[in-house]
Amino acid sequence: MTVWDRPEPPTRPAPLDRERIVAAAVALADEGGLEAVSLRKVAARLDVGPMRLYGYISTKEELFDLMVDEVHAEILPEERPGDWREALRGHAHRTRRAALRHEWLADLLGGRPALGPNALAVSEATLSAFDGRTDIDVVMRAVETVSAYFTGAIRREVADLRAERATGLSKDEWQRASGPYLTRMLDTGRFPALARLVHDGTDVDAETSFSTGLDWILDAVAAKLGEPPV
Amino acid sequence: MTVWDRPEPPTRPAPLDRERIVAAAVALADEGGLEAVSLRKVAARLDVGPMRLYGYISTKEELFDLMVDEVHAEILPEERPGDWREALRGHAHRTRRAALRHEWLADLLGGRPALGPNALAVSEATLSAFDGRTDIDVVMRAVETVSAYFTGAIRREVADLRAERATGLSKDEWQRASGPYLTRMLDTGRFPALARLVHDGTDVDAETSFSTGLDWILDAVAAKLGEPPV
C-alpha cells in the first residue's frame, strides 16, 4: 500500500476566490480569445457550477474588468523610471507588449475606465515621474494624449494582425498582390492618393511604427512642458 | 368606395437589400447600443424571418463592418480641406462627432481594419491633402499617428460618458466627492500623485481636451514634415 495506489481523498475543490476565477478566465481568453470566455466554461475549468461564480462576481462585464486589471499587473514598471519621458514611453511599450501576449486586451482597452488597483498603480507610477512639476494640467493632458495614442495604436496593430492571420498571407502579399477586394478597389482609380501610398510606401514593422508615432508625440509633449526642442 | 376603405394590397414586403438591413441595424444600435443588435431583431424590424438576412450577409461581424462603413459616409468631408492640417483635424473631429451621434461606433472603432468604400473614401480625402509631397513615409506615419490618437481618445471619452451616465452623477461630483470606491482608493495614500492630480487638476470639457491633444500631435507632425515651429 503505497502513496500511489492509495486513492486520493475526494479532492474537495480548492476554495474559490476571485483570483482563481480571473486566472481561469484569462487562461481561456489567452487560448481562444475573448469570445471563448463564457461563465460556464470558466466555472467548468474550476470544477464548479456556473452559478457559484455569482458569489464573487456580479456580472460578466465585471469579470472582464477584473481581467483587465489583472494584466495591468504585468504593465507595472519594475523600476522607477528615470524621467517623465521614460515613464510615458515605458507605459506605452509595456501595455503594447501585454496586449501582444494577451490579444484580447486590445478588445477591452479603452472600452471602460480602468480603475482597478493595478491600473491605478500603473497610473500612479507614470504620474510620479512628473513629481515636482507645477503645471499639472499640462501633465494631465500629456498622459491622456499618450495613452489615447497607444490605445488606438495597439488596437489597430492587433486588428491588422488578426486580419493578416485570417488570410494566412503575409501583410506584404496581402496588401500588394492578392488581397483581391482591396486591389480591385484601388484599381478603380477612385482612390489615387491611397493607391499611391499603398504602392509606394515602405512598410515598416509594427514595433517601429508604434515607436515612431510615440516619439513624435513625446516630442510634442516635451515642447508643451517647456523643454527646448532638440 | 374611396381609397380609404379600399384595403391596401397585401403589402408585399419591400425588397430586401443590404442597405435596408444595415439601416435597420444602425437604428437599433442607435437606440439601444451594440448589444441591442441581434439578427433576429434586425430581421423583425424588416418584417422578415431571421434567416433571410443570410442571403445578404454571411455573419454578424460582417454586419458590424457594414455598419461601420455606413457611418463613415457621415465622416466624409463636405468640401476639400485647405491644407493637410485642416484635413487631419477635420477627420478627427468628424469621427468624434459621428461617434457621439452613434456611440456604438466607439466600440467598433479600431476593432477591425475599416476597408469599406466609405472608409476608403475618407482615407482618400485625408490623404489627398498631402498631394505633391514626396516624403510619403512621413505622411503615412502622420496619418496613422493621428488616427491612433483619435481612436483612443474617442473610446475613452465614450467610456467615461457611459460611466458617468451609469452613476447618474456629474463627472465632477463623481470624481471628487462621492464615487465611493475611487475616493476610498485615493484616500489610502497609495496613489499620491494620482490623488493630487484628481484633486488639483482643473477638469476641462471633453471637446477641449480632445482638441488640445490633437493640436499637440499636429504640431509634432508639422515638425516632422519639416515645417518651422510656431
Add this chain to the structure above:
DNA sequence: TATAGATAGAATACAGTGTATCGACATGAG
C-alpha cells in the same frame, strides 16, 4: 397543359449564452 426541376423563403432545430429562481443540505444557535 402537365410535369419536372429549381429556387426562394419560412420553419424548425441545435448548441450555446447570461442570469433568476428554487430547493436541498449542511452548519451553527438555542
Add this chain to the structure above:
DNA sequence: CTCATGTCGATACACTGTATTCTATCTATA
C-alpha cells in the same frame, strides 16, 4: 433535538447566431 441561516447545485428562462430541412411558388421543358 429543533430551528434558522445561509451556501451551493440544479433547474429554468429567454435569448443568441447559425445549419438544416421543408414547403411553397415559379420556370422550363415535354
